[in-house]
Amino acid sequence: MLRVGIAGASGRMGRMLIEAVQATDDCTLGGALDIATSPAVGMDATAWMGHRSGVLIESDLAKGLANAQYLIDFTRPEGTMEHLRHCRDNGIKLVIGTTGFSDAQKAEIEAAARDIAIVMAPNMAVGVNVVFNLLRHAAKALNTGFDIEIIEAHHRHKVDAPSGTALRMGEVVAETLGRDLKECAIYGREGVTGERDPSTIGFATVRGGDIVGDHTVLFAGTGERIEITHKSSSRATYAQGSLRAVRFLSHQPHGLFGMDDVLGLK
Numbered sequence: 001m002l003r004v005g006i007a008g009a010s011g012r013m014g015r016m017l018i019e020a021v022q023a024t025d026d027c028t029l030g031g032a033l034d035i036a037t038s039p040a041v042g043m044d045a046t047a048w049m050g051h052r053s054g055v056l057i058e059s060d061l062a063k064g065l066a067n068a069q070y071l072i073d074f075t076r077p078e079g080t081m082e083h084l085r086h087c088r089d090n091g092i093k094l095v096i097g098t099t100g101f102s103d104a105q106k107a108e109i110e111a112a113a114r115d116i117a118i119v120m121a122p123n124m125a126v127g128v129n130v131v132f133n134l135l136r137h138a139a140k141a142l143n144t145g146f147d148i149e150i151i152e153a154h155h156r157h158k159v160d161a162p163s164g165t166a167l168r169m170g171e172v173v174a175e176t177l178g179r180d181l182k183e184c185a186i187y188g189r190e191g192v193t194g195e196r197d198p199s200t201i202g203f204a205t206v207r208g209g210d211i212v213g214d215h216t217v218l219f220a221g222t223g224e225r226i227e228i229t230h231k232s233s234s235r236a237t238y239a240q241g242s243l244r245a246v247r248f249l250s251h252q253p254h255g256l257f258g259m260d261d262v263l264g265l266k
């Protein structure tokens, strides 16, 4: 049995992950964490489902992860970094779904992967990872005469923008076209912007209601346009992808991997 701890245990993804772990026959709930200010700390991790798992939600990492071989983290960047240090010190393998990291935080994650095995991906859904490959083909074929815009929509509670997935889509397209996203990204437009610079990649963000996660990459040419769209209608796909990542990590002593490694899409 793979003993899997869940960080952000009372969050939207945390609960989805706990349910998913409990539905498998090869994983067991090895711990549950939440931030010290969370009212869920001290409660049974499955109390919200109306039954008891015997695993309490802890804010103390040593206590919460004493029985865990793996940690799945969908929290906030500052929480993930704290969890990362504990996992590195204690040989716990890590699946990171959190988005919104700074470059310095990404470098620290990369350094930790010299000691422990980590899967990190802004989107664990199989379909999105297939879309990354479609985007490589599309960008190669449409490398002149097409303006590229990335439009994403998420629920009202999301705190980072653009989404990690939208940014990764931008990186994939920019890399394919030999551009640097840091130099060519335009994050929203307002006022007298002037005409569009063809070398840019634009981002537009929508937030509202309970939208799980929609992403469109638009290649707009003259007389025609292509839209490549992915829509998530359930968070279960992210949870299933995370569990595939745990199983993949069970064969890796150390290193930093993406969902393309997990899914064999490289």
Ligand SMILES: NC(=O)C1=CN([C@@H]2O[C@H](COP(=O)(O)OP(=O)(O)OC[C@H]3O[C@@H](n4cnc5c(N)ncnc54)[C@H](OP(=O)(O)O)[C@@H]3O)[C@@H](O)[C@H]2O)C=CC1
Binding pocket: 007, 008, 009, 010, 011, 012, 013, 014, 034, 035, 037, 038, 039, 074, 075, 076, 078, 079, 080, 096, 097, 098, 099, 100, 121, 122, 123, 124, 125, 160, 164, 238
């Ligand atoms: N890679 C992927 O496939 C996906 C990634 N995500 C990403 O996962 C993250 C979480 O999303 P979601 O579940 O919707 O968010 P939620 O806000 O529902 O859950 C976050 C959880 O983390 C806890 N938390 C907040 N701050 C900290 C901290 N500093 N340390 C430890 N725990 C903390 C929250 O506690 P409290 O509520 O008390 O603040 C909550 O339990 C986001 O970054 C999101 O973009 C989401 C879906 C899919």
Ligand SMILES: O=C(O)C1=N[C@H](C(=O)O)C[C@H](O)C1
Binding pocket: 099, 122, 123, 154, 158, 162, 163, 164, 165, 166, 212, 213, 214
């Ligand atoms: O916060 C979310 O909900 C999601 N976040 C991820 C992101 O930022 O790309 C993945 C998914 O879109 C849902």
